[in-house]
Amino acid sequence: MQEIAQLWTGATGLSTAHVADGCVRAGVAVRCGPAAVRSVSEDAPRLAGRCLPVRHCGSVDVLLEAMDRAHPGDVLVVDNQGRTGESCVGGLIVLEAKAAGLAGIVIWGLHRDTREVRRAGLPVFSLGSLSAGPARLDERRRSTFSSAEFGEHTVRTRDVVFGDEDGVVFVPGDHANEVLMHALQLRDAERSRATSIRFGTTLRQQVQFSAYQRARRTEPELTLDEHLARTGDAGSV
Structure with missing residues (x-):
């Protein structure tokens, strides 16, 4: 402890x-x-x-x-x-x-x-x-x-x-x-995303949000987490 x-x-x-x-x-x-x-x-x-x-x-x-x-x-x-x-x-x-x-x-x-x-x-x-x-x-x-x-x-x-x-x-x-190990990984992923936003890459760009929206037109039940898994993005949002 x-x-x-x-x-x-x-x-x-x-x-x-x-x-x-x-x-x-x-x-x-x-x-x-x-x-x-x-x-x-x-x-x-x-x-x-x-x-x-x-x-x-x-x-x-x-x-x-x-x-x-x-x-x-x-x-x-x-x-x-x-x-x-x-x-x-x-x-x-x-x-x-x-x-x-x-x-x-x-x-x-x-x-x-x-x-x-x-x-x-x-x-x-x-x-x-x-x-x-x-x-x-x-x-x-x-x-x-x-x-x-x-x-x-x-x-x-x-x-x-x-x-x-x-x-x-x-x-x-x-x-x-x-x-706690998961929490540390999530913290690091969140920091990385925040740094990217500050340097001009929006969160929508990072998660390929436009592609996610297009995919949902044919797969309405698709979740953002599933989309991230498909794209090989292990980060959190």
Whole structure:
């Protein structure tokens, strides 16, 4: 996992968009966090690590207990069922997570103490902020520490999460290396296309778009990806 995190943080220009497309190339389901989940920090720090799921019950004790189970570099994934009427992670928890060696926190819910969270320097992603914390205390589930719901997806301890300015993407840990290799290839292909555009060769010229349109007159079901494969173009668009 450490190698994956180092590759992610050190690979210039590699993004969650590339990771999502890498999932498609690897035949892995694309599991993006909801669009509203964004970095709390204004400079949107990059994030990668093994998921440490926890289901919030209304009290911080489950978050502290999850940290007791953590390995350095894990990312705390907090399931507060997307609630927007209460916050579930504050500045002290973020500082504690940093002290525990976690790589960051991703919240299906709200945070508070935004100034302190930013000062902590730990990547935190959430739906937004609210001053009020929980006024409830629910019973723990059997799955409190084994899984978390995040939007429409279920996240488990075997998953890896990546985060940047576009949000977060969850990838099965046993496919993470493969997905990242595809992501790097896609990044390189995208850079090549961008360079060609800057030097005067349009994207339409690069993909032989006129030929694609002509082919679709006789093959209406032909996709652009199929056209690119036929022309020997392994790049992405």
